[in-house]
Amino acid sequence: MKKVVTLLLVMTLVIGTLAGCSSKPADKDSGGKDAGGKDKLKVALIYSGFLGDKSFNDSAHEGALRAVEEFGIELKEMESKEPAEWESNFVAMAADGYDLVIGVSTQFEEIVAKHAPEFPDTKFAIIDGVVKGENVASSTFAQNEGSFLAGAAAAMFTTKSDIEGVNPEKVIGWVGGLDIPVLADFFTGYKQGAAYIDPEVKVLQSFAGTFNDPLKGKELTIAQYSQGADIVMNVASGTGTGILEAAKESGKYAIGVDLDQDGVYPGSILTSMLKRVDNATYLAIESVVKDTYEGNKTVYLDISNGGVGLTDMSVMKEALGDKFPQDILDKIKELEEKVKSGEIKVEAYEGFGRK
Structure with missing residues (x-):
């Protein structure tokens, strides 16, 4: 048979x-x-x-x-x-x-x-x-570890209201493709990273229901911008191209995923969470x-062997010049070492098995 x-x-x-x-x-x-x-x-x-x-x-x-x-x-x-x-x-x-x-x-x-x-x-x-x-x-x-750093970066960036497009509200966003355990693991780390910086930061979450619909990704991202977010993380593969486009067209910001997406729309993408x-x-x-x-x-x-991490933000640094928030990059390096050493334990989504 x-x-x-x-x-x-x-x-x-x-x-x-x-x-x-x-x-x-x-x-x-x-x-x-x-x-x-x-x-x-x-x-x-x-x-x-x-x-x-x-x-x-x-x-x-x-x-x-x-x-x-x-x-x-x-x-x-x-x-x-x-x-x-x-x-x-x-x-x-x-x-x-x-x-x-x-x-x-x-x-x-x-x-x-x-x-x-x-x-x-x-x-x-x-x-x-x-x-x-x-x-x-x-x-x-360990996408939860990489996302922890991304959430921390977003939580710091949303307070930089001297940068054009960043509002005074402490709201950040996250848009995923399918609602599956591996993406839930991404979000778990992202939310924890934001709370580590500031427990008062609000984190918006949306799922597109697909990894192959850029228009849906763009629509969900614009909706989160309308709810006060000024930076949204992309965790949506092909759908994510719409997330990045929304950042560019709205004069807001995004965080890329998997590959280094910082240069897709220079000046609109703070950093990318690299998943090797x-x-x-x-x-x-x-x-x-x-x-x-x-x-x-x-x-x-994981972070310890270079399997996940953030980009060096050099593209955004060049775009913003003197307004680039160096304190974010410095803090991320500090947090990365603390995760490596085990001083910070990043939570994992309970329904996701990795070993």
């Missing part, structure tokens, strides 16, 4: 592709042989969305391209908005003989858990999630290349 289900999923992918579905395979390397004449390692990345988000997916893509450059692997990337296609893409790549298939999102947890046992000779990895299995490697992040999805992707591929791959193992990336 499992073989029948697998065959049906592969047929679904083929039919969907012929019909012009939104799955987009992209071969980043070809030829199948390395410089020594050996078969190249074949790696497939399956996305629960699209490249071009300047965030989570693009970060994974950067890590994979680094592996192409350093190891000469053959890479295929599958993009799609529809959950049914995520599963079809995932199964198709495993059935097509790829050596390593990576699910790029916590949303692949059930798919990986369901299908990895059907392909015992294939290696799998999941980014931002944990799946048990002898042929599954997982990676998770690129490193997690690269490390998963490197482990197979160097034959150090271990199933049933979770790589944990």
Whole structure:
């Protein structure tokens, strides 16, 4: 029965592709042989969305391209908005003989858990999630720690009313994609970081219900600005491009996520919370290349090993000149060391397992 289900999923992918579905395979390397004449390692990345988000997916893509450059692997990337296609893409790549298939999102947890046992000779990895299995490697992040720093920065920035666009109200915002545990973990840290600076700071929260709707992200962000927020954190992947655009068009401010988004709209983005999805992707591929791959193992990336953190705010510093609030940057460096040392314990969302 499992073989029948697998065959049906592969047929679904083929039919969907012929019909012009939104799955987009992209071969980043070809030829199948390395410089020594050996078969190249074949790696497939399956996305629960699209490249071009300047965030989570693009970060994974950067890590994979680094592996192409350093190891000469053959890479295929599958993009799609529809959950049914995520599963079809995932199964198709495993059935097509790829050596390593990576699910790029916590949303692949059930798919990986369901299908990895059907392909015992294939290696799998999941980014931002944990799946048990002898042929599954997982990676998770302390996004609560990174968000703690972002919340602290936002709470300090909202008091800088001498900066154009910052009002006297102590209100900051946060807009996420889907209401899922990993994003709840982001928000838990953000809220704690703001309260650490000033318990009176009000934190607004909204979910777009999707990672692929920039207009919805923009709409929710403008709504939070109308409620007194002057800085809003983006935790929404493709939806987040609308959050950043709202900051620019409204003369307000935002905080980026995953990749360094500070330069998307220079002067409108205070900082970005870096979540090194690129490193997690690269490390998963490197482990197979160097034959150090271990199933049933979770790589944990936090502040202590550079897995999460904030940008240096240099773009905003250049934009604001003498008005740049250096005290924020100094305080963030102090808080980062306190989190590293364990002096500050950042709370985690109780429904999110990371190790």
